[in-house]
Amino acid sequence: MFDKSTWIKLPRNVLVGHGVLDQLGEAVDELYLSGRPLVVTSPTPNELAGDRVTEQFAADDPATVVVETASFESIERVIDTAEREDAGYLIALGGGKPIDIAKMASDHLNLGFVAVPTAASHDGIVSGRSSIPEGDTRHSVAADPPLAVVADTEILAKAPWELTTAGCADIISNYTAVKDWRLAHRLKNVEYSEYAGALSELTAEMLVDSADSIKKGHEESAWIVTKALVSSGVAMSIAGSSRPASGAEHLFSHQLDRIAPGKAIHGHQVGVGSIITEFLHSGEKGQWSDIRAALASIDAPTTASELGVSDQEVIEALTTAHTIRDRYTILGDGITEEAAIEVATATGVI
Numbered sequence: 001m002f003d004k005s006t007w008i009k010l011p012r013n014v015l016v017g018h019g020v021l022d023q024l025g026e027a028v029d030e031l032y033l034s035g036r037p038l039v040v041t042s043p044t045p046n047e048l049a050g051d052r053v054t055e056q057f058a059a060d061d062p063a064t065v066v067v068e069t070a071s072f073e074s075i076e077r078v079i080d081t082a083e084r085e086d087a088g089y090l091i092a093l094g095g096g097k098p099i100d101i102a103k104m105a106s107d108h109l110n111l112g113f114v115a116v117p118t119a120a121s122h123d124g125i126v127s128g129r130s131s132i133p134e135g136d137t138r139h140s141v142a143a144d145p146p147l148a149v150v151a152d153t154e155i156l157a158k159a160p161w162e163l164t165t166a167g168c169a170d171i172i173s174n175y176t177a178v179k180d181w182r183l184a185h186r187l188k189n190v191e192y193s194e195y196a197g198a199l200s201e202l203t204a205e206m207l208v209d210s211a212d213s214i215k216k217g218h219e220e221s222a223w224i225v226t227k228a229l230v231s232s233g234v235a236m237s238i239a240g241s242s243r244p245a246s247g248a249e250h251l252f253s254h255q256l257d258r259i260a261p262g263k264a265i266h267g268h269q270v271g272v273g274s275i276i277t278e279f280l281h282s283g284e285k286g287q288w289s290d291i292r293a294a295l296a297s298i299d300a301p302t303t304a305s306e307l308g309v310s311d312q313e314v315i316e317a318l319t320t321a322h323t324i325r326d327r328y329t330i331l332g333d334g335i336t337e338e339a340a341i342e343v344a345t346a347t348g349v350i
């Protein structure tokens with residue numbers, strides 16, 4: 001008997017481009033949401049675009065809640081505000097933090113939410129994954145994706161450049177994430193989606209092919225990376241997990257977040273992780289140097305010192321990364337300290 005089934009959750013409206021923020025009201029109208037919107041934002045994005053968002057919903061008396069940290073307390077505060085203000089849906093305005101918080105809160109409240117990213121910092125801004133630190137856990141969990149994404153490249157292009165290069169590096173890391181996923185499929189019978197794997201790889205390839213156009217101050221950079229982030233988010237939706245975009249390089253990054261908190265940002269850490277894990281997959285003659293060159297060409301870090309972490313922190317993250325999640329990767333049951341030093345040295349990371 002045929003017994004396969006799948007449920008792919010995707011945003012319905014995705015607007016990317018110059019000035020599309022002014023079409024937010026129109027994009028929301030098409031979703032048949034009702035009631036008061038609650039804007040979930042953080043201080044800088046609120047200053048930059050809060051009024052442009054709320055004025056489009058003036059007839060529905062919008063409310064705003066400003067959050068600062070990605071924490072369960074912030075989610076509670078959003079839930080309490082939404083209940084007190086009788087919100088009908090949420091609009092997340094900002095980088096990854098307010099978007100993750102709104103994603104979790106809207107799941108809890110059974111309300112729809114719309115994402116208005118102001119930084120193209122990673123593919124969580126469009127995906128059905130949310131990442132809120134809980135105890136020692138740093139990786140994402142499933143949460144419904146936004147019903148719509150309105151990504152204004154004029155705003156995204158003015159965000160700090162390192163957030164854009166982090167978004168690019170998060171996409172480049174899809175190369176090794178897919179290699180890890182295929183490996184887990186072969187060795188551990190982990191379910192693999194050809195569609196999601198191919199889309200994720202193609203997304204990384206297209207971004208690298210456009211690397212020459214990714215330059216500080218060019219709005220086209222925001223356009224290229226945001227389209228890739230959407231595509232990567234779709235790959236995760238097809239897979240029903242973060243597997244197409246998260247392998248051992250992400251485990252390494254999640255460990256760095258615990259070992260060296262606040263020193264480097266997600267996309268930059270996964271980029272460096274990807275150089276290392278590509279070497280582990282394919283050896284000296286593999287494509288690790290292409291990944292390194294692609295990262296360098298878009299101004300993303302390629303070494304421990306560029307990340308602002310110590311060599312020892314890199315080694316500790318590499319040797320312990322396999323323990324943090326039930327996700328089989330090239331790190332297998334763990335690599336030794338000697339192996340970690342060797343690969344980090346051979347790739348010039350330390």
Ligand SMILES: NC(=O)C1=CN([C@@H]2O[C@H](COP(=O)(O)OP(=O)(O)OC[C@H]3O[C@@H](n4cnc5c(N)ncnc54)[C@H](O)[C@@H]3O)[C@@H](O)[C@H]2O)C=CC1
Nearest residue numbers: 044070095096097118119121122124129130131140159266
């Ligand atoms: N859901 C997921 O799958 C994933 C979630 N994450 C999470 O996302 C968060 C990191 O995302 P970020 O976007 O870096 O965090 P963020 O929302 O804190 O933004 C970073 C900084 O950039 C500022 N900013 C944003 N847009 C700006 C603009 N246009 N102009 C000037 N400043 C602007 C913010 O005010 C903030 O200070 C972390 O909590 C991380 O754990 C990371 C990877 C994946």
Ligand SMILES: O=C(CO)COP(=O)(O)O
Nearest residue numbers: 123139140242245246250
């Ligand atoms: O960052 C992500 C994909 O780029 C999400 O992956 P994780 O599930 O490892 O948090």
Ligand SMILES: [Zn+2]
Nearest residue numbers: 122123170270
């Ligand atoms: Zn990522």
